[in-house]
Amino acid sequence: MIRVILIRELRLAARGASGTGLSLxxxxxxxxxxxxxxxxxxxxxxPGLLWLAATLSALLGLDRFYQTDQQTGALAQMHLxxxxxxxxxxxxxxxxxxxxxxxxxxxxxxxxxLIEMTGTAITGTVLSxxxxxxxxxxxxxxxxxxxxxxxxxxxxxxxLTAPLLIPVLIFGTEAANAFATDGLGAVQFRMLAGLSxxxxxxxxxxxxxxLAANRGPS
Amino acid sequence: xxxxxxxxxxxxxxxxxxxxxxxxxxLLILALGLWxxxxxxxxxxxxxxxxxxxxxxxxxxxxxxAAYSSIALASLISFVWRHPIADLAxxxxxxxxxxxxxxxxxxxxxxxxxxxxxxxxxxxxxxxVLILLFIYIGYMAIWQVVEDRxxxxxxxxxxxxxxxxxxxxxxFSVEWWNTLHQPATISMPDSPGLxxxxxxxxxxxxxxxxxxxxxxxxRGMLAEIASARAARKPAPAATARVEAL
Numbered sequence: 179m180i181r182v183i184l185i186r187e188l189r190l191a192a193r194g195a196s197g198t199g200l201s202l203x204x205x206x207x208x209x210x211x212x213x214x215x216x217x218x219x220x221x222x223x224x225p226g227l228l229w230l231a232a233t234l235s236a237l238l239g240l241d242r243f244y245q246t247d248q249q250t251g252a253l254a255q256m257h258l259x260x261x262x263x264x265x266x267x268x269x270x271x272x273x274x275x276x277x278x279x280x281x282x283x284x285x286x287x288x289x290x291x292l293i294e295m296t297g298t299a300i301t302g303t304v305l306s307x308x309x310x311x312x313x314x315x316x317x318x319x320x321x322x323x324x325x326x327x328x329x330x331x332x333x334x335x336x337x338l339t340a341p342l343l344i345p346v347l348i349f350g351t352e353a354a355n356a357f358a359t360d361g362l363g364a365v366q367f368r369m370l371a372g373l374s375x376x377x378x379x380x381x382x383x384x385x386x387x388x389l390a391a392n393r394g395p396s
Numbered sequence: 397x398x399x400x401x402x403x404x405x406x407x408x409x410x411x412x413x414x415x416x417x418x419x420x421x422x423l424l425i426l427a428l429g430l431w432x433x434x435x436x437x438x439x440x441x442x443x444x445x446x447x448x449x450x451x452x453x454x455x456x457x458x459x460x461x462a463a464y465s466s467i468a469l470a471s472l473i474s475f476v477w478r479h480p481i482a483d484l485a486x487x488x489x490x491x492x493x494x495x496x497x498x499x500x501x502x503x504x505x506x507x508x509x510x511x512x513x514x515x516x517x518x519x520x521x522x523x524x525v526l527i528l529l530f531i532y533i534g535y536m537a538i539w540q541v542v543e544d545r546x547x548x549x550x551x552x553x554x555x556x557x558x559x560x561x562x563x564x565x566x567x568f569s570v571e572w573w574n575t576l577h578q579p580a581t582i583s584m585p586d587s588p589g590l591x592x593x594x595x596x597x598x599x600x601x602x603x604x605x606x607x608x609x610x611x612x613x614x615r616g617m618l619a620e621i622a623s624a625r626a627a628r629k630p631a632p633a634a635t636a637r638v639e640a641l
Contacts, residue, residue, distance in 0.1 A: 324555060334541060337537060341527050342558070342559075344570070348573040391547055391554065392551070
């Protein structure tokens with residue numbers, strides 16, 4: 179069942195319904211604005227800026243996580259078809275990672291060139307983003323599930339997710355900076371991986387509970 | 397205990413006489429504590445007169461954290477047992493808790509300026525209290541935006557619980573990040589090592605704040621019950637029964 183939902187999501191994304199383009203445009207715009215506001219090339223701030231850009235761009239696309247399917251009744255149909263809540267959440271998380279977060283991470287090396295980051299810094303940042311991605315997806319899923327019944331929850335989504343993402347942001351940027359000296363074995367990378375595991379363990383059941391609360395007769 | 401007070405009527409009966417006790421004793425003890433803190437107690441050797449900010453600041457920070465812990469506990473009870481009173485308690489604790497958080501942040505900054513020479517320091521404790529404020533805001537926002545009352549209570553309980561689990565992680569990461577960026581330059585005067593003359597007003601203020609928190613929460617819960625009753629359209633027979641009670 180996970181595979182079926184996943185194929186559906188990827189097909190929707192291929193037809194342009196997932197808004198990946200908008201998120202990518204926002205991320206590029208964010209880096210452009212940072213470059214201008216901070217006075218041109220700012221290689222030292224690079225990892226932090228890329229992390230911020232990726233996080234905020236991913237959070238902007240949050241209303242397509244569950245909200246659309248909740249409103250069209252697709253989630254209710256999946257539930258009626260006997261899919262467990264956990265399968266829905268896992269499938270949705272994988273598709274969010276593939277269609278929204280992964281493209282953002284993949285363009286980040288090119289955006290890094292705009293702020294004149296060095297090769298090692300770029301590699302470190304991309305690796306830290308990849309390792310932190312599960313945490314971002316899991317917490318995004320929690321917030322999206324909480325707000326699934328809302329027509330618009332853009333700003334609230336950011337307010338709810340940001341405190342949960344602060345540890346990930348801290349260790350993500352630290353890991354990106356530590357990559358130049360310690361490589362992948364840096365303690366920050368291990369912490370980041372640990373945070374990702376915690377986030378997945380917490381986020382999946384919480385999302386299931388929140389979706390159930392949004393589905394049930396009140 | 398948990399099931400006994402699941403009945404709002406029984407809870408209202410208890411709250412009717414508990415609320416004034418909380419209110420008046422909070423007023424009395426806060427007045428006594430403030431007099432002790434601002435006039436009767438001596439200035440501290442190292443911090444001088446600025447130590448008086450502590451009596452307002454430290455209990456505010458304690459109450460803010462106590463309020464959030466209570467919200468998380470009440471949310472758990474409400475989520476697991478669908479306990480209506482726990483639900484009201486969690487909701488009513490949020491605004492006083494957030495207010496205490498703001499008070500702790502403001503007085504902390506005001507204290508920081510004379511003592512450390514800066515209003516804000518990215519110190520682990522200060523940063524995590526600021527993050528706590530945003531967790532409070534998110535929690536209250538869920539109650540605001542979700543229209544359906546029961547759904548809102550489930551979703552808010554989930555928000556409170558996941559926030560609670562994350563607080564230690566956030567605190568740890570912020571402290572780790574802070575020590576990495578700047579060597580520790582600050583040490584707060586540790587409260588247990590305080591002289592008895594300073595400890596007495598602090599203890600009074602802490603007790604007063606706790607009672608105040610209790611009073612505000614009870615008032616909030618009674619108001620919630622009253623507005624829920626007003627919203628409900630009672631059948632004639634039911635009205636007669638409520639009046640008889």
